[in-house]
Amino acid sequence: MSIEISQLEDWYREKIKEKVQIYTKDSEKICNQLEREIKDIKPVIEAIMDENIKAPEIAVSAAKKLGEKLLELIDYYLTIPSEISYSKIDDLIAEIDKFNSQVFKYGKIWIPQLTKQYKSLLKRLNFYIMQIQKQQENLKDLQKKYHWMKKLESVFERIDILKKELKELKQLLGEEQELKDKINVLNAEINEIETQIKVAGIGDKIRELEEINEKIQDLHTRANSLLNTFQKPFKKISQAMSSGKVRIDASVQSIFYDIMDKPVEVVVGERYPIEKIKKLMSEVQNVLQNKDVGLKSQDVRRALRKIALLRKSRELKEIREEYRNLVNHRKKIEQSKEMNAFYELNKKKEEIIEKRKGLEFQLESVQDKIRDLKNKISNLKQSLEEEIKNNLNEEIEIKLKELN
Numbered sequence: 112m113s114i115e116i117s118q119l120e121d122w123y124r125e126k127i128k129e130k131v132q133i134y135t136k137d138s139e140k141i142c143n144q145l146e147r148e149i150k151d152i153k154p155v156i157e158a159i160m161d162e163n164i165k166a167p168e169i170a171v172s173a174a175k176k177l178g179e180k181l182l183e184l185i186d187y188y189l190t191i192p193s194e195i196s197y198s199k200i201d202d203l204i205a206e207i208d209k210f211n212s213q214v215f216k217y218g219k220i221w222i223p224q225l226t227k228q229y230k231s232l233l234k235r236l237n238f239y240i241m242q243i244q245k246q247q248e249n250l251k252d253l254q255k256k257y258h259w260m261k262k263l264e265s266v267f268e269r270i271d272i273l274k275k276e277l278k279e280l281k282q283l284l285g286e287e288q289e290l291k292d293k294i295n296v297l298n299a300e301i302n303e304i305e306t307q308i309k310v311a312g313i314g315d316k317i318r319e320l321e322e323i324n325e326k327i328q329d330l331h332t333r334a335n336s337l338l339n340t341f342q343k344p345f346k347k348i349s350q351a352m353s354s355g356k357v358r359i360d361a362s363v364q365s366i367f368y369d370i371m372d373k374p375v376e377v378v379v380g381e382r383y384p385i386e387k388i389k390k391l392m393s394e395v396q397n398v399l400q401n402k403d404v405g406l407k408s409q410d411v412r413r414a415l416r417k418i419a420l421l422r423k424s425r426e427l428k429e430i431r432e433e434y435r436n437l438v439n440h441r442k443k444i445e446q447s448k449e450m451n452a453f454y455e456l457n458k459k460k461e462e463i464i465e466k467r468k469g470l471e472f473q474l475e476s477v478q479d480k481i482r483d484l485k486n487k488i489s490n491l492k493q494s495l496e497e498e499i500k501n502n503l504n505e506e507i508e509i510k511l512k513e514l515n
Contacts, residue, residue: 389421
């Protein structure tokens with residue numbers, strides 16, 4: 112049997128109606144008697160508060176304070192529930208306990224100050240307080256007798272919890288949809304920008320820039336390979352220079368150290384003329400031919416061959432010229448009207464993508480909460496179905512469209 116969550120409470124209430132009626136009838140009987148006792152005790156309290164009683168002033172004052180406090184306690188603690196349930200009777204019993212505790216507390220303060228003129232009134236007050244306690248005991252006995260009612264009524268608490276969780280789930284599902292809608296709007300904006308880029312024919316310029324950058328990277332690799340051979344000899348010469356064994360002409364020393372630290376920049380950059388680089392190589396060649404800097408003979412020969420080739424070759428000049436031409440061409444493209452438009456569009460696109468990332472992070476967080484809450488609701492639904500089966504010996508399925 113399938114039941115909508117909105118109908119479950121009424122359906123269950125009808126199912127346990129007969130069992131509850133017996134308990135409700137007995138509870139109402141005791142509560143009605145308790146209400147009469149409360150009603151009857153108030154005139155006694157008001158009589159105690161009567162300022163016309165011929166008693167010492169201190170006693171009259173104490174009687175008034177006692178009476179005011181008792182009426183306050185009755186109004187605060189002794190409220191009969193308008194609808195009877197096992198849990199509400201439990202609450203009433205607990206409130207009567209608090210009432211009794213407070214009566215004892217304030218009675219210890221003011222009753223000793225009352226004189227013989229209040230003796231009969233105090234006896235009547237005590238009688239009704241005892242009657243209230245008697246009805247409390249009757250309620251306790253009733254709760255023991257109908258202890259199974261607690262189990263029956265716990266279903267209502269579970270239904271309330273389930274409804275509360277479903278309400279939260281509905282709110283989260285709304286948040287999820289709202290975030291998805293916002294992300295879809297941003298995706299549409301990104302698609303629109305990409306269409307504008309395509310329509311403007313910027314793609315050809317971008318591809319050309321990519322090709323130029325690839326060529327520039329190839330030149331970097333060539334430049335690095337060209338001078339990388341000299342790292343070991345240069346290191347040895349540098350150590351020999353530090354110890355004073357050898358020297359390199361001061362005019363090319365900065366090139367010497369830059370080749371060790373940043374060989375690519377030396378080749379492709381404009382700081383050092385090609386002739387100065389070749390002059391440095393001549394200086395290095397002279398050192399390697401005439402000084403022992405700690406290199407193996409085969410490493411010396413290899414370095415000298417490379418230096419000879421480099422000094423004769425136009426490769427340094429070719430790399431630098433090709434690099435200069437590529438950089439200038441790249442700069443021209445980058446400063447074109449089409450690319451300026453692209454940079455503006457791309458900047459806007461990146462801002463939207465960043466905004467989308469934030470929304471996607473929020474969406475992921477909400478979806479994690481939805482997943483956890485759905486598992487919680489599913490477990491609660493299952494335990495509620497099992498409890499109803501145990502209470503009524505009837506199998507049901509609670510329909511929850513939110514879990515679909």
